[in-house]
Each structure stands twice: as C-alpha cells, then as structure tokens.
Amino acid sequence: MTTAPQVSVPCPIGRAAGLLGERWTLLILRNANLGTTRFDAFRAELGIADNILSNRLARLVEAGVLVRVPYHDGGRARQEYRLTTAGAEVLPVLHALAVWGEEHTKPAEPTGSMQVIHQRCGQVTTPGKVCDGCGELVRREEEAWVRPWLSPDPIILASPATAGT
Amino acid sequence: MTTAPQVSVPCPIGRAAGLLGERWTLLILRNANLGTTRFDAFRAELGIADNILSNRLARLVEAGVLVRVPYHDGGRARQEYRLTTAGAEVLPVLHALAVWGEEHTKPAEPTGSMQVIHQRCGQVTTPGKVCDGCGELVRREEEAWVRPWLSPDPIILASPATAGT
DNA sequence: CGACTGGCTTGCATTTAGCAAGTCTAGCCG
DNA sequence: CGGCTAGACTTGCTAAATGCAAGCCAGTCG
Structure with missing residues (x-):
C-alpha cells in the first residue's frame, strides 16, 4: 500500500x-x-x-x-x-485542494472552472469560507458544486449516512 | 509517477x-x-x-x-x-489535513497532539481559522506549530523565497 | 434456459518504491 | 599533496503497487 x-x-x-x-x-x-x-x-x-x-x-x-x-x-x-461523518469531514481538504489547484495548476485545455454555490443565496463563493455573497456560513446541505466540463447543473453535496441508516 | x-x-x-x-x-x-x-x-x-x-x-x-x-x-x-508562494499556499491543505487527522485517526501510541499557536497573542488556535484566542486572522508569519513528540518548542513557519532571492 | 448486469476476485505484465552502493565536487587535516 | 569527509545525487537491483483482462456468482429479463 x-x-x-x-x-x-x-x-x-x-x-x-x-x-x-x-x-x-x-x-x-x-x-x-x-x-x-x-x-x-x-x-x-x-x-x-x-x-x-x-x-x-x-x-x-x-x-x-x-x-x-x-x-x-x-x-x-x-x-x-x-x-x-469522517468522510463528510474531508470536505475542507477538498476545498483547500480545489482552491490551490485552481490557483496553481492549469488544465490541459481551458475549461470553465469549478464553482461552489451557496444554494441559500444562490451566489458563487470561495470554497471553504463564509459565503462571499451573503456573508453567512455555508452549511454542507446548502453547498453545491458546478463542474462545467461535465454539466452546467450544480450538484448538491451528498449527506453522510446517518447513524441510524 | x-x-x-x-x-x-x-x-x-x-x-x-x-x-x-x-x-x-x-x-x-x-x-x-x-x-x-x-x-x-x-x-x-x-x-x-x-x-x-x-x-x-x-x-x-x-x-x-x-x-x-x-x-x-x-x-x-x-x-x-x-x-x-505556491508552496506556501499549500498551508490550508496542511491545516485541513491536520484537523482531519487529529479528529479521525489515532497514533500508534498516544502522544501530545500537534498545536498551532498564534505568536502574536500566544494562544493555541484551530489550524486554518481565525485565532481562537484573540479573534484575529492568523498570518503565516505569526503562526507556529508545536509538535510535542519531537520537541516542546514551537516552530515558526518558514517564509517563502521572495521573488528577488 | 441463456444472456446480462453489478460487484467483485484472480492472474499476470508493467510501474513505482525502497535499499544499497557508487559518483562527483570540494573543502579540510596532517 | 594525498587521503578523508560531507552533501547531493545516480545507478542497479529487488519488492511492492498499479493496471489490464478475464473469470465468477447471484439474480432478473426475455
């Protein structure tokens, strides 16, 4: 391994x-x-x-x-x-990687870049921070990602399996 | 690779x-x-x-x-x-990993855990966030890590090579 | 009953990683 | 001046990990 x-x-x-x-x-x-x-x-x-x-x-x-x-x-x-829950909590790591990757690496061919949307206010925001649009904390259930090279539709983050399920 | x-x-x-x-x-x-x-x-x-x-x-x-x-x-x-600068900016990724690792993994044998210190106010704070002690943004130059399994002394983060050097 | 699908496991061929040893440059020691 | 040492690497070879292809098994469709 x-x-x-x-x-x-x-x-x-x-x-x-x-x-x-x-x-x-x-x-x-x-x-x-x-x-x-x-x-x-x-x-x-x-x-x-x-x-x-x-x-x-x-x-x-x-x-x-x-x-x-x-x-x-x-x-x-x-x-x-x-x-x-542990899996859901890797989200900050993914956010940090997304920000770093966006800033410091280039795709082979230009594509629209990934965006994080705060569903509650509908604004695009910086991954892992307070919403750039409304200033509120972006909760996981209110966060969606747009990955334009796959589809223009935002994808709401999956919720973790609850203890009971 | x-x-x-x-x-x-x-x-x-x-x-x-x-x-x-x-x-x-x-x-x-x-x-x-x-x-x-x-x-x-x-x-x-x-x-x-x-x-x-x-x-x-x-x-x-x-x-x-x-x-x-x-x-x-x-x-x-x-x-x-x-x-x-790009290297210095992986810091948020390291912070996110430190938080996740602290929360969701266990060392082989118990050791004092890693701490991030805001040198300006001297308080221990959560990696990658506003200082828990004084509420101010922790700037890289003011951030030190304590890794007690190596040494009790805090280590101030290295500054990136300046463009001119 | 035969084909098909999802979710795997098994068998190699190819890549990587890890260890040990060797190279090259340049001070330093006596 | 010859030998020794240290830092920063290469080179060679073995041991894992990865990738591809094929096989398997249970259940459902036609």
Whole structure:
C-alpha cells in the first residue's frame, strides 16, 4: 500500500496523508461527496481499475470513512458506499485542494472552472469560507458544486449516512 | 509517477491531488513549511530514500512549488530547496489535513497532539481559522506549530523565497 | 434456459518504491 | 599533496503497487 505505512505516525498530517494521500483516495472521496455511491459509478467516473477500486473502498470502509450499505434494487442485493461523518469531514481538504489547484495548476485545455454555490443565496463563493455573497456560513446541505466540463447543473453535496441508516 | 497522470484533468481537485497526492509530497511540503530546506535534512526527517527524494524535489521544482537555490556554506556550493508562494499556499491543505487527522485517526501510541499557536497573542488556535484566542486572522508569519513528540518548542513557519532571492 | 448486469476476485505484465552502493565536487587535516 | 569527509545525487537491483483482462456468482429479463 502506497502511503499506508504512515497511518499511525504521531503527526496528524502524516496520518491523514497516509490514508487520504494514497492514489485515487481523494478522488474517490471527492466523488463520494458529490453523491456517487456505487462501485460501477466510481469505476466509470474515475477510470480506475476494478481491483484497485475494490481495495481502496475496502480500506476506506475499514478506516471508517465510508460505510458499506446493502440495499435492494428490484429485489436484488446491491452494495452502496456511503460517506460517514469522517468522510463528510474531508470536505475542507477538498476545498483547500480545489482552491490551490485552481490557483496553481492549469488544465490541459481551458475549461470553465469549478464553482461552489451557496444554494441559500444562490451566489458563487470561495470554497471553504463564509459565503462571499451573503456573508453567512455555508452549511454542507446548502453547498453545491458546478463542474462545467461535465454539466452546467450544480450538484448538491451528498449527506453522510446517518447513524441510524 | 504515481498520481501524475491526473495533473492536467479539468477538475482542480484532481490536478492538485495529482501533484500533492503523490506519496511523500505532502510530507515534504509539511517539512518545507516548517523550515527544512536541505536534501539531507529532508532525508533524515522523513526517512525517505535518496532517489525518491531526488525525484520528488525535482518534480516539485518543476511544478513551481519549490525553488532550488544554490548557496555558499563556507565557500562551498550547496543547494537549498525553498518554498515558493505556491508552496506556501499549500498551508490550508496542511491545516485541513491536520484537523482531519487529529479528529479521525489515532497514533500508534498516544502522544501530545500537534498545536498551532498564534505568536502574536500566544494562544493555541484551530489550524486554518481565525485565532481562537484573540479573534484575529492568523498570518503565516505569526503562526507556529508545536509538535510535542519531537520537541516542546514551537516552530515558526518558514517564509517563502521572495521573488528577488 | 441463456444472456446480462453489478460487484467483485484472480492472474499476470508493467510501474513505482525502497535499499544499497557508487559518483562527483570540494573543502579540510596532517 | 594525498587521503578523508560531507552533501547531493545516480545507478542497479529487488519488492511492492498499479493496471489490464478475464473469470465468477447471484439474480432478473426475455
């Protein structure tokens, strides 16, 4: 495992990087925060190999970042990977990466850039901060992302699986 | 290269993760932000293999996150790797990781946890936020980290290499 | 009953990472 | 002046991790 040896070092940054810094993990969590839950959907969206996706999902479940929830799809048992609270709380990391990436890296070909929208007031705002439009704290349930290279429609962030579910 | 294929995808998170999410990179940047500049020092602090360190430093220089500055040490030419502005700006990512790691991961053996101190008022504060003690914005030059498993002394964050240097 | 789909596991081939040892430059020591 | 040492790397080789392709199994559709 790539960065896993670091998972129990004394530095919290080292531990977080040891788990989240493995290849694909941050991308999986990004998509999970945007509502992806199924194995196939992750595979299709990320272009990740099956065995690695399987491995990563297992590790994230083990780490308590995702939960595996069986559900029924027309009578058939299927699995869903839902965010836990810990998974939902990687959001600040994603925000920080989004800001840094927007500022310091360039896409291969110019595309409209990602935007975070405060659904309550409808304004575009800086990721991870108080709303630029209305000055209020942007709550997770009120936050949506626009990723114009995929679709012009905003995507509201997924809510974590509640303890009872 | 581990995550490098992602460096020019349209999503800024993907691009940032493609560069910063490579193994060791976040740890190198963490230490660089704490003042490490020399090859040997990174090697000793991280326990990273020479060839990989060499490779990562080269990639970070290429990405504009670090600059290689030759300097004189008693008449001998040495290299120093200094943060650029882009390198200094990964700080929010480190803050987010520190908070998440502190909250959702456990060290192998209990140690005093990492603390961020606002030097101006001397208070411990939450990483990446307005000072919990005095309510003012914590500027980078006023921020110090205490990492008690290494030393009880606070370490003031390194300032990036100025354009002229 | 055969095909199909979602969610995986298995088997290699290819990349990376990790370790050890070697190189090169340049002071410093006696 | 010859040998020694230190910093900053390369080079070679082994051990993991990644990627691709194929296979499997349960259930549902036609």
